Amino acid sequence: MRNSHLTPGVVPGRLSPDDYHDNFSDxxxxxxxxxxxxxxxxxxxxxxxxxxxxxxxxxxxPLFIREIQTGQPKAAARTILEQNILxxxxxxxxxxxxxxxxxxxxxxxxxxxxxIGRLQRFATDALMAAGGHPFARAPETGKRIAIVGAGPAGLSCAHRLAMHGHDVVLYDARAKPGGLNEYGIAAYKTVNDFAQAEVAWLMGIGGITIETGKALGRDLHLDTLRGTFDAVFLAIGLAGVNALRIDGEETTHIRDAVDFISELRQAGDLSKIAVGRDVVVIGGGMTAVDAAVQSKLLGAEHVTMVYRRGRERMSASEHEQDHAASKGVRIITGAVPVRFIGKDALEAIEFRYTEETPDGLRETGQTFRLKADQLFKAIGQSLDGAPQGLDLCGRKIAVTGPGRTSLPNVWAGGDCASGGDDLTVTAVAEGRDAAEDIHAQLMV
Amino acid sequence: MADLTTEFAGITSPNPFWLASAPPTDKEYNVRRAFEAGWGGVVWKTLGAEGPPVVNVNGPRYGAVWGADRRLLGLNNIELITDRPLETNLEEMARVKADYPDRALIASIMVPCEEAAWKAILPRVAETGADGIELNFGCPHGMSERGMGSAVGQVPEYIEMVTRWCKEYYDKPVIVKLTPNITDIRYPARAAHNGGADAVSLINTVSSITSVNLDTMSPEPSIDGKGSHGGYCGPAVKPIALNMVAEIARDPETAGLPISGIGGVTTWRDAAEFLALGAGNVQVCTAAMTYGFKVVQEMAAGLSQWMDDKGYKSVAEVTGLATPNVTDWQYLNLNFITKAEIDQDACIKCGRCYAACEDTSHQAIAMSADRTFTVKDEECVACNLCVNVCPVEGCITMRELPTGETDPRTGKPVQDDYANWTMHPNNPSAQAAE
Incomplete structure (x- = not known):
C-alpha cells in the first residue's frame, strides 16, 4: 500500500507521481x-x-530592461552577464x-x-537558449591561477580570469561543480539541472579546467598550490554545520537541513526520499525555509519552523516567510529546543520560550512540546578546514579590499571570507572583483 | 444626462458620434450592428461609379504601431473604396435608412473628376433617402494614383469645381472630406466653402509607412515582398487633426462653416476636444475597429456626464468654446512667467526630470545624495519638459509667478501688462506698444 501524508514515521512515497511533479516544478x-x-x-x-x-x-x-523592451533580450543578457556571469x-x-x-x-x-528578477531570467534564458558563449578570451598570458571551490565565487572568479587570458584550474571537493547552486538551493527554484547547464555554458569561455573530488587539506594543500600557481583564490564556502548542543542530537531522524536539501537536489526520484509526518525545522534563514517548504512538498502532514528570536530578526525575507506560509508551513518564533523526547526514534521536542532583554536573549522558563518524528537543524554553517597561516576575522577568512588575505598571492571570497551577506550574488561580485585584482597584480 | 442630439449642417442625429466612411461601414450587416450599438450616424463606405467595382489586395491591408501592452496607437490601411457593386450598396442604404430614420446616414462618394460622372451618381444616391453626401477628396492611397481621392483634395480648384457640381445636382447637405496631406489646410477648406459646401470633414488619413520588416526589407503591410504607402489613422494622428480643425475654425474666410472632426477620436474626451476647437460632431473609425462598436456607449455616456458636470445643455453649446484661445505664437504673452514646482510627497524619486533637464534642457533641477529633486528657479525657463516626462501625474506643476515677484532667472519683477513678440525690442519689426 502506498504511503500518504498520514502515514506515521519517516517514510518515502507519500504522494502520487503527479503531485511530486507539480510540487517541484518551476x-x-x-x-x-x-x-x-x-x-x-x-x-x-x-x-x-x-x-x-x-x-x-x-x-x-534600467538598460537591460530597456533592451528587453525593445526586443533584444540577448543584448540585455550581455548587459547582465558583463557584471554578473551567473x-x-x-x-x-x-x-x-x-x-x-x-x-x-x-x-x-x-x-x-x-x-526585475523575472526579466533578468527572461534575458539570460534567451541568450543561453541561443547557444554559444557571449564573451571572447583575451590572448593567453601564461599565468596560472588555482581556485579552490567551484561555487558562485569560484566560478565567477574563474570566468573573469579566463576572460583576461589566464589559465585557471578550478578545484572542488564534491562530485559536481556549482557549490551551493548545485547542492544548497531548493529544487523548485532551479529546475532542469540549471546549475550544471550554467557551469557548462560558463566554461565556454575556455581556459578553465575543473577538477572535482579535490578537497583542501585532504587532496590539496595551500602551500603546494602557492608554489605551483601564480595566484590562489579560496572560495571554499562554509562546510561546517552548527550544532544545537542538546543531548540526543545523534538520535535517528535528526539531521542537518543542508544535507536534506542536497539529497533532494541530487535525487533522481523524489518518491524515494523519506520525510516525516510531523517535521520540525530549527532556524530562521533561507536554509530553514527551503527545508521546511520541501518537507511539506514531499507530503509531510505538519511542518513547523521554530526560530529563537522574533520574526523581524529572521534572515529569511518576508517574501520567503510568506512563501513558506503559503505552502502550509507554520512558523513559531521566540522559542528554543531544549530536549528531545523519544526512545529509539524522535517522538517530540520540548521548547522553551525566549524573550529579548537588554542583556540579550533569555529563556522565560515556559515550555511547550511539538510532536515530531523528524527534525532538521538549520542554525547556520561555519568555516571548516581553513588552511593554517591565514588570518581569520571572527569565524571567517579575513580579507581586505577585493578579497586579499593575509598571505601574498592568496585571495578569498564568497561565504568563507569576511564581509558580504552570504548571498549568491555577493559571492559572484567578490569572485569577479578578486579576479580583477589578481589580474592587475599579475600583469604589473 | 445632457441631451446629445446634434444638428450638423442641417442633419439631425441622436448623438455627435458618427462612424467614418471606412471598412466598418461597408455593408448593411455592419451598419445595422453599429446603429444597434448606439452610433448616431454612419458615413457609408465610399461608393465608386457604376460598372465593375475596384478590387482590393488579397494580402494584408493594415499595418500598425503599438504602445505598451500592444495597445494600438496607430493604424495604416491600403484598402480602397467599396469593392462591391454600386447597386448593392444603394439598395442596402435605402433599407437601412428606412429602418433607422432617426440616425444620420451619409453616402461617401468618389468618382472621376468629370461632371458627367457626378451627374450620374448623385440622383441614384438621392433615391436611397440618405441624409447627405460626403465627397471623398482624402484617400491618399490607390485611388489617388487614378486621379481621385487626395489627388483632388490637394488641388483647391478641383475641390471647388466638384463641390459646385454636387450642389447643382444634389439638394441635400454636401460635406467635403479633406486630406491632411497638404501644406496648409485652410486653402482646400476655403475652396470647399467657395464651392458651396455645407460642411467639411477632416482629417482623412495621413500618407504613411508604419514599419519595415528588417528580415525581408519590405515595408508593412507587405504584399509579396513590396509595400505601398497607406493612410495613417488612430490615436497617433489626433494632434494633427486637432490643429487642422482649429485652423479652419479660426480662419475668417471659412468662419461658421460646420466641421466634422475626424482623427484618432477614441474616448469622450477626444470628442470633447474636437468640439471645443470648433467641430460640430465627430467621426470615428479606428476606435471601433480596435474595440468594436460598443465603444460608442462609453463615448456618449462620458460626454454627457462631462456636459452635466460643466452645465452644458447641448453639443452646439460646446462647439468652438476653445477656438478663440487658439492664436499665433507672436501673440502669446511674454510677461506670463511660470516655474516648475515638485511636490516632494508625490515624488517617487525616479530622477527622470533630472536626466531630462540636465542632459537636454537648462540644468534647472538639482539632485541631492538622498535623491531629493528640487527646481533651481534661477535656471528654470518653464519649458515643461519635466512635467511631461514625470511618470506621476500632478507631481510636477507649473506655478505662475504673481505680478511683482522677481523672476530669479532674469532678476526682473513680473509685469502685469500683456506684451508679445510684436512689441518686443528684440524683434526687428516690432511695433511700439504705446
Missing part, C-alpha cells in the same frame, strides 16, 4: 515574450537608478525583494516593483 515560471514586454514597459529608466545601486554586482538594470542563477535565487526590487521606485510608490 516556482516562478519564465515570462513569455509578451509578458516580458509588458513587465519591461513598467520600468521608468530611472536616472542613477536605485535598483542598480542595490545590486551587489551593479548590473545596469546572472541566470541569480535571476532565480536572488532575494530581489530585499535588493533591487525593494528599492524600485514603483515598489516605493505603489507596492508593486518592476519584476
Amino acid at each position: 516556482k516562478a515560471p519564465p515570462f513569455d515574450a509578451h509578458e516580458a514586454a509588458v513587465a519591461a514597459d513598467r520600468c521608468y529608466f530611472c536616472h542613477d537608478a536605485p535598483c542598480m545601486t542595490a545590486c551587489p554586482t551593479t548590473i545596469d538594470i 546572472g541566470g542563477m541569480c535571476a532565480r535565487v536572488c532575494p530581489t525583494e530585499q535588493l533591487c526590487e525593494e528599492v524600485c521606485v514603483r515598489e516605493v510608490a505603489e507596492g508593486k516593483p518592476v519584476e
Whole structure:
C-alpha cells in the first residue's frame, strides 16, 4: 500500500507521481515574450537608478530592461552577464525583494516593483537558449591561477580570469561543480539541472579546467598550490554545520537541513526520499525555509519552523516567510529546543520560550512540546578546514579590499571570507572583483 | 444626462458620434450592428461609379504601431473604396435608412473628376433617402494614383469645381472630406466653402509607412515582398487633426462653416476636444475597429456626464468654446512667467526630470545624495519638459509667478501688462506698444 501524508514515521512515497511533479516544478515560471514586454514597459529608466545601486554586482538594470523592451533580450543578457556571469542563477535565487526590487521606485510608490528578477531570467534564458558563449578570451598570458571551490565565487572568479587570458584550474571537493547552486538551493527554484547547464555554458569561455573530488587539506594543500600557481583564490564556502548542543542530537531522524536539501537536489526520484509526518525545522534563514517548504512538498502532514528570536530578526525575507506560509508551513518564533523526547526514534521536542532583554536573549522558563518524528537543524554553517597561516576575522577568512588575505598571492571570497551577506550574488561580485585584482597584480 | 442630439449642417442625429466612411461601414450587416450599438450616424463606405467595382489586395491591408501592452496607437490601411457593386450598396442604404430614420446616414462618394460622372451618381444616391453626401477628396492611397481621392483634395480648384457640381445636382447637405496631406489646410477648406459646401470633414488619413520588416526589407503591410504607402489613422494622428480643425475654425474666410472632426477620436474626451476647437460632431473609425462598436456607449455616456458636470445643455453649446484661445505664437504673452514646482510627497524619486533637464534642457533641477529633486528657479525657463516626462501625474506643476515677484532667472519683477513678440525690442519689426 502506498504511503500518504498520514502515514506515521519517516517514510518515502507519500504522494502520487503527479503531485511530486507539480510540487517541484518551476516556482516562478519564465515570462513569455509578451509578458516580458509588458513587465519591461513598467520600468521608468530611472536616472542613477536605485535598483542598480542595490545590486551587489551593479548590473545596469534600467538598460537591460530597456533592451528587453525593445526586443533584444540577448543584448540585455550581455548587459547582465558583463557584471554578473551567473546572472541566470541569480535571476532565480536572488532575494530581489530585499535588493533591487525593494528599492524600485514603483515598489516605493505603489507596492508593486518592476519584476526585475523575472526579466533578468527572461534575458539570460534567451541568450543561453541561443547557444554559444557571449564573451571572447583575451590572448593567453601564461599565468596560472588555482581556485579552490567551484561555487558562485569560484566560478565567477574563474570566468573573469579566463576572460583576461589566464589559465585557471578550478578545484572542488564534491562530485559536481556549482557549490551551493548545485547542492544548497531548493529544487523548485532551479529546475532542469540549471546549475550544471550554467557551469557548462560558463566554461565556454575556455581556459578553465575543473577538477572535482579535490578537497583542501585532504587532496590539496595551500602551500603546494602557492608554489605551483601564480595566484590562489579560496572560495571554499562554509562546510561546517552548527550544532544545537542538546543531548540526543545523534538520535535517528535528526539531521542537518543542508544535507536534506542536497539529497533532494541530487535525487533522481523524489518518491524515494523519506520525510516525516510531523517535521520540525530549527532556524530562521533561507536554509530553514527551503527545508521546511520541501518537507511539506514531499507530503509531510505538519511542518513547523521554530526560530529563537522574533520574526523581524529572521534572515529569511518576508517574501520567503510568506512563501513558506503559503505552502502550509507554520512558523513559531521566540522559542528554543531544549530536549528531545523519544526512545529509539524522535517522538517530540520540548521548547522553551525566549524573550529579548537588554542583556540579550533569555529563556522565560515556559515550555511547550511539538510532536515530531523528524527534525532538521538549520542554525547556520561555519568555516571548516581553513588552511593554517591565514588570518581569520571572527569565524571567517579575513580579507581586505577585493578579497586579499593575509598571505601574498592568496585571495578569498564568497561565504568563507569576511564581509558580504552570504548571498549568491555577493559571492559572484567578490569572485569577479578578486579576479580583477589578481589580474592587475599579475600583469604589473 | 445632457441631451446629445446634434444638428450638423442641417442633419439631425441622436448623438455627435458618427462612424467614418471606412471598412466598418461597408455593408448593411455592419451598419445595422453599429446603429444597434448606439452610433448616431454612419458615413457609408465610399461608393465608386457604376460598372465593375475596384478590387482590393488579397494580402494584408493594415499595418500598425503599438504602445505598451500592444495597445494600438496607430493604424495604416491600403484598402480602397467599396469593392462591391454600386447597386448593392444603394439598395442596402435605402433599407437601412428606412429602418433607422432617426440616425444620420451619409453616402461617401468618389468618382472621376468629370461632371458627367457626378451627374450620374448623385440622383441614384438621392433615391436611397440618405441624409447627405460626403465627397471623398482624402484617400491618399490607390485611388489617388487614378486621379481621385487626395489627388483632388490637394488641388483647391478641383475641390471647388466638384463641390459646385454636387450642389447643382444634389439638394441635400454636401460635406467635403479633406486630406491632411497638404501644406496648409485652410486653402482646400476655403475652396470647399467657395464651392458651396455645407460642411467639411477632416482629417482623412495621413500618407504613411508604419514599419519595415528588417528580415525581408519590405515595408508593412507587405504584399509579396513590396509595400505601398497607406493612410495613417488612430490615436497617433489626433494632434494633427486637432490643429487642422482649429485652423479652419479660426480662419475668417471659412468662419461658421460646420466641421466634422475626424482623427484618432477614441474616448469622450477626444470628442470633447474636437468640439471645443470648433467641430460640430465627430467621426470615428479606428476606435471601433480596435474595440468594436460598443465603444460608442462609453463615448456618449462620458460626454454627457462631462456636459452635466460643466452645465452644458447641448453639443452646439460646446462647439468652438476653445477656438478663440487658439492664436499665433507672436501673440502669446511674454510677461506670463511660470516655474516648475515638485511636490516632494508625490515624488517617487525616479530622477527622470533630472536626466531630462540636465542632459537636454537648462540644468534647472538639482539632485541631492538622498535623491531629493528640487527646481533651481534661477535656471528654470518653464519649458515643461519635466512635467511631461514625470511618470506621476500632478507631481510636477507649473506655478505662475504673481505680478511683482522677481523672476530669479532674469532678476526682473513680473509685469502685469500683456506684451508679445510684436512689441518686443528684440524683434526687428516690432511695433511700439504705446
